[in-house]
Amino acid sequence: MARAEYYDDPNAPRPNSLVVAASAVVTDGNGHVLLQRRRDNGLWALPGGAMDMDDSLPGTAVREVKEETGLDVEITGLVGTYTDPRHVIAHSDGEVRRQFNICFTARIIGGALAISDESAELRFVALEEIETLPMHHTQRLRLRHFLDRRSTPYLG
Template sequence: MGRRIDYYDDPNAPQANSLVPSVNVVVENDRGEILLIRRTDNDNWALPGGAIDLGESLTQAAVRETKEETGIDCEITGLVGIYTDPKHVMHYTSNDEVRQEFSIVLTARPIGGNLTKSSESRDVCWISPIEASSQTMDRSMHLRLSHYLNDMDSPVIN
């Protein structure tokens, strides 16, 4: 499996060669814990999510990606924001794809399933918001999580 390398405002970053709409999901359980995965491609903690496939809606992709990466079924409940900062690029070394950030972050509640690792998630866990904020993750994921935890009055659009 290839690696994913995130760059932010780095003059040495490779030039973006693709733009792929994707989704991340903040799933919060009734104990106030957040669902996180530890990615296999860069070992960072992250919200579950991934690319939106042709033929599926944003919410279908969010539910599918959450289930695939965590084993948890969820119901979408809201929007945190839309993140399209061209200073953030992700280099996928397996195919030399360099994506410009384009992620829509949704909120959800769990409705079933069991925590299950996948080929994309080395670890899967429910974690308190304070612990979640202190995990090793890319700056963009920290930003998305902080926007959710700070209960913004309206969705973030950047």
């Protein structure tokens, strides 16, 4: 299924669903950030996805990291909340979502890096390389907040 992301675009389709989601900034021992190149749009992103009815938000982040990367993680902190109504995600199946995302920090506790059917590529990226990768504005914002080492979570 393909997806297109819009930000502050008057031509964006009107949302028909609201999705609660979680993502995670996972780093390796060198401080590099785990990113995936998504199959559905070709852009680089943090691992993450929609919360299931029987999940918690931290549990969603842990599950999504495992599903998309093969790594087992534990949540270590909170980057922020991302609820900007100007961000719209349109899927080829007709769903147009407004997404409510909570972004966590996490550390690796096991597993092995493995590409999933959602990711075309996985890499631990050096911080100075992040700006060079094709990435949606909202992903870059989460990474910027993480890299700023904010004393309080971003609330937006």
